[in-house]
Amino acid sequence: MAAVARKNLSTVGDALIQATGLAITVNGQPVALLGNLVDSHGDSPHNKATLPVGSLAATINGVAVVAEGHVASCVHVVEDGDPAMDIVPLLVGP
Numbered sequence: 001m002a003a004v005a006r007k008n009l010s011t012v013g014d015a016l017i018q019a020t021g022l023a024i025t026v027n028g029q030p031v032a033l034l035g036n037l038v039d040s041h042g043d044s045p046h047n048k049a050t051l052p053v054g055s056l057a058a059t060i061n062g063v064a065v066v067a068e069g070h071v072a073s074c075v076h077v078v079e080d081g082d083p084a085m086d087i088v089p090l091l092v093g094p
């Protein structure tokens with residue numbers, strides 16, 4: 001199981017995840033979804049990173065939920081998820 005990633009609390013490298021779109025929350029913060037942006041944290045590929053993978057086991061309106069251990073497009077790993085909601089981190093993405 002892996003803790004769900006959330007906006008402004010979960011990190012990729014030293015950058016925060018910017019969850020947008022659907023307003024599904026865990027402990028008051030929006031859940032990170034496949035395709036969400038990551039704050040710029042360096043030169044390319046870190047300046048325009050996204051979350052290209054999520055879980056096949058957890059979706060919101062068909063969009064995969066992102067959790068700890070998933071890898072952003074900049075190759076940093078998602079950290080600092082919320083253990084209040086654990087999901088099976090089966091991967092979907094490119």
